[in-house]
Amino acid sequence: MNLVIDVGNTLVKLAVFDTDTLQLKKVFVKTEFLSVLSEITEEYPSITHCIVSSVGNFSEYQFKKLKQRYSVLEVTHETKVPFANKYKTPTTLGVDRIVLVSAAAVQFPDKNVLVIDAGSCITYDFLNQTNEYLGGAIAPGITMRYKAMHTFTAKLPLLDANLPKNLIGNSTASSMHSGVIQGVLNEIDGFIAAYKEKYTNLTVILTGGDAHFLRDSLKNDIFANSNFLLEGLHYILEHNKD
Numbered sequence: 001m002n003l004v005i006d007v008g009n010t011l012v013k014l015a016v017f018d019t020d021t022l023q024l025k026k027v028f029v030k031t032e033f034l035s036v037l038s039e040i041t042e043e044y045p046s047i048t049h050c051i052v053s054s055v056g057n058f059s060e061y062q063f064k065k066l067k068q069r070y071s072v073l074e075v076t077h078e079t080k081v082p083f084a085n086k087y088k089t090p091t092t093l094g095v096d097r098i099v100l101v102s103a104a105a106v107q108f109p110d111k112n113v114l115v116i117d118a119g120s121c122i123t124y125d126f127l128n129q130t131n132e133y134l135g136g137a138i139a140p141g142i143t144m145r146y147k148a149m150h151t152f153t154a155k156l157p158l159l160d161a162n163l164p165k166n167l168i169g170n171s172t173a174s175s176m177h178s179g180v181i182q183g184v185l186n187e188i189d190g191f192i193a194a195y196k197e198k199y200t201n202l203t204v205i206l207t208g209g210d211a212h213f214l215r216d217s218l219k220n221d222i223f224a225n226s227n228f229l230l231e232g233l234h235y236i237l238e239h240n241k242d
Contacts, residue, residue, distance in 0.1 A: 004233035007054035103232030118210035
């Protein structure tokens with residue numbers, strides 16, 4: 001069994017896989033890590049291997065606790081992955097993007113795949129049908145856009161994300177909601193259209209914290225998968241066992 005851990009800036013996502021089947025998923029704050037680890041160790045004694053992807057701070061002490069229990073792999077730009085990386089600056093490529101492309105390579109072989117991760121930032125990552133990762137794009141996420149309007153203006157309020165009821169906002173709040181959400185939706189649909197024009201038989205994956213918020217409002221056909229990154233971690237770990 002495999003334990004996969006995705007460490008973000010504030011939250012940790014943890015999952016247990018038995019072969020390729022997701023057995024457990026937990027999301028919690030970093031301060032709960034050691035207590036959750038103890039629970040997992042007791043509940044799943046058959047876990048032998050662990051993989052960690054971290055874009056936030058993960059302490060040496062936490063790594064030490066993992067290594068006392070499991071064979072641990074940390075994802076870096078040097079980790080062996082199931083695709084050919086053609087990114088011009090591979091050492092700057094975020095580990096979260098590496099993991100997502102790994103999931104695309106395993107789940108959609110011989111296909112052109114665009115992975116859209118709607119999180120703090122919205123990332124677009126493209127894997128071609130010959131299993132080459134070419135790169136993509138990075139844009140501000142939904143929460144970041146609301147915060148930017150509040151931070152860089154004198155009077156615009158800080159709002160929580162909300163799907164606009166109408167295209168035309170008739171108040172400051174509804175205008176902001178329309179600007180952010182419609183802007184993101186049009187951006188994503190525009191990217192998909194541009195990729196489809198250049199690459200045939202395009203498969204589009206939508207994942208990330210805001211995926212559920214956006215998926216039903218997009219014009220294009222997509223596969224929404226909130227566990228895509230966790231699955232990618234599992235695939236990388238299996239790939240490195242050989």
